Amino acid sequence: MATDTTGDAARDDVTRPDGPADSPFVRACRRQSVPHTPVWFMRQAGRSLPEYREIRANVAMLESCRRPELVTEITLQPVRRHNVDAAILFSDIVVPVAAAGVDLDIVPGTGPVVAEPVRTAADVERIRLIDRSDVGYVDEAVRMLVKELGDTPLIGFAGAPFTLASYLVEGGPSRTHAKTKALMYGEPDLWHALAGRLAEVTSAFLRVQIEAGVSAVQLFDSWAGALSEADYRRFVLPHSTAVLSGLADAGVPRIHFGVGTAELLGAMGEAGADVVGVDWRTPLNVATGRIGPDKAVQGNLDPCLLFAPWPVIEAEVRRILDEGRATPGHVFNLGHGVLPETDPEVLTRVVALVHELSARSADRD
Numbered sequence: 001m002a003t004d005t006t007g008d009a010a011r012d013d014v015t016r017p018d019g020p021a022d023s024p025f026v027r028a029c030r031r032q033s034v035p036h037t038p039v040w041f042m043r044q045a046g047r048s049l050p051e052y053r054e055i056r057a058n059v060a061m062l063e064s065c066r067r068p069e070l071v072t073e074i075t076l077q078p079v080r081r082h083n084v085d086a087a088i089l090f091s092d093i094v095v096p097v098a099a100a101g102v103d104l105d106i107v108p109g110t111g112p113v114v115a116e117p118v119r120t121a122a123d124v125e126r127i128r129l130i131d132r133s134d135v136g137y138v139d140e141a142v143r144m145l146v147k148e149l150g151d152t153p154l155i156g157f158a159g160a161p162f163t164l165a166s167y168l169v170e171g172g173p174s175r176t177h178a179k180t181k182a183l184m185y186g187e188p189d190l191w192h193a194l195a196g197r198l199a200e201v202t203s204a205f206l207r208v209q210i211e212a213g214v215s216a217v218q219l220f221d222s223w224a225g226a227l228s229e230a231d232y233r234r235f236v237l238p239h240s241t242a243v244l245s246g247l248a249d250a251g252v253p254r255i256h257f258g259v260g261t262a263e264l265l266g267a268m269g270e271a272g273a274d275v276v277g278v279d280w281r282t283p284l285n286v287a288t289g290r291i292g293p294d295k296a297v298q299g300n301l302d303p304c305l306l307f308a309p310w311p312v313i314e315a316e317v318r319r320i321l322d323e324g325r326a327t328p329g330h331v332f333n334l335g336h337g338v339l340p341e342t343d344p345e346v347l348t349r350v351v352a353l354v355h356e357l358s359a360r361s362a363d364r365d
Contacts, residue, residue: 020153029253031329037358038085043337093159142212156209160221225260245272280335296329
């Protein structure tokens with residue numbers, strides 16, 4: 001594995017006595033003053049990078065998540081290339097579910113596919129709780145990364161109970177989540193048993209990452225936007241709250257993110273996160289009005305805009321930074337993940353632009 005110590009490259013070239021805990025990223029998450037707006041990208045360690053495609057050749061996704069040295073190298077790649085303010089652990093949201101005994105695979109071009117979808121209480125009971133020994137490879141990878149990253153913070157992550165449950169009930173990705181909703185509406189007790197079990201698995205998975213040294217965690221609820229606010233509050237919010245509020249004693253910022261969640265932002269803000277991720281559909285200042293003044297926000301450049309001419313991209317970055325200045329705290333990101341066809345050089349230019357423009361604003365303030 002090619003290694004590169006990035007600890008001497010704190011994103012604003014300042015050595016920090018408190019390490020990543022005093023980085024611009026963590027400070028922004030805590031709504032504290034920053035020398036510049038921190039920036040990282042969801043799916044920054046992935047298919048848009050040629051070095052990623054090379055190192056992942058002939059290695060299945062789940063297998064790659066279980067090799068600490070490979071995880072370390074992939075996680076570091078975008079930090080080296082883009083000069084982002086945070087790394088995010090290379091993994092997949094179904095890793096803890098597989099560790100809990102669910103027979104699944106991540107099929108190229110499809111996503112997670114579950115051999116025996118959840119239909120009964122007995123199916124839920126077969127999802128066992130996990131501890132560090134079940135995901136020791138994640139613990140090892142995080143510890144390796146913390147040493148390599150130095151002052152640069154590492155973000156841990158997990159899938160939220162609703163999104164995980166949808167994969168388990170549908171048997172794979174779904175556009176309509178029809179089977180998931182049928183179970184929610186028709187057998188609410190079974191639904192809550194499933195979501196509650198997944199909340200326990202998710203909490204344990206995040207605890208392993210926190211104890212190994214991550215500086216923040218993000219809970220991805222990729223499919224929550226399929227729900228009305230009433231259904232979200234009834235079927236989802238209690239379980240996301242169990243995860244996020246349950247980590248209040250962990251001492252690291254908690255980020256909560258979903259896609260298509262404009263009408264859910266207020267409810268999502270109640271789940272216990274310090275930062276709420278906003279997709280590209282909702283301006284950040286509008287989102288803050290829904291979330292409340294006690295949360296930072298993260299986002300929210302449309303990933304497809306990265307294919308536009310540079311003047312268009314620059315104008316959008318400026319707009320988002322302006323909107324972010326009206327929020328209690330802002331972490332610049334995309335409104336969803338980096339698309340595989342994205343030119344990596346554009347991402348590098350966006351990072352430099354965010355740093356330049358926001359540093360000027362900080363100087364004026």
